[in-house]
Amino acid sequence: MLNDYTMEMIEGKVCPYCRCETKKVSSDRIYGKDYFPGKFFLQCPEIKEHYVGIRFDGKSLGSLANKELRELRKVDFNTFAVRHYAQDIKHQKITSL
Numbered sequence: 069m070l071n072d073y074t075m076e077m078i079e080g081k082v083c084p085y086c087r088c089e090t091k092k093v094s095s096d097r098i099y100g101k102d103y104f105p106g107k108f109f110l111q112c113p114e115i116k117e118h119y120v121g122i123r124f125d126g127k128s129l130g131s132l133a134n135k136e137l138r139e140l141r142k143v144d145f146n147t148f149a150v151r152h153y154a155q156d157i158k159h160q161k162i163t164s165l
Contacts, residue, residue, distance in 0.1 A: 078130070078131055081128075083114070086115060092108055092111075092122070095109065
């Protein structure tokens with residue numbers, strides 16, 4: 069069973085690096101310009117590099133991440149996406165025979 073702090077960290081409510089409460093910010097606070105109007109993030113007020121995107125319903129897309137963790141997540145996601153795409157194509161070929 070997960071404790072309250074762990075749940076808050078997973079939900080993006082607490083920064084896992086410094087344990088402070090996160091704040092909801094717009095994309096201009098992350099990127100310096102509002103490239104994504106209407107898109108919001110949860111950001112650590114202490115260390116601005118720590119953030120995570122949120123869905124339109126207000127739920128976080130995961131826990132806050134620093135630059136290194138975001139890069140690792142991208143590599144992991146891209147690896148999974150390529151593998152999933154390849155399996156989907158293979159399945160389509162088999163079912164179309």
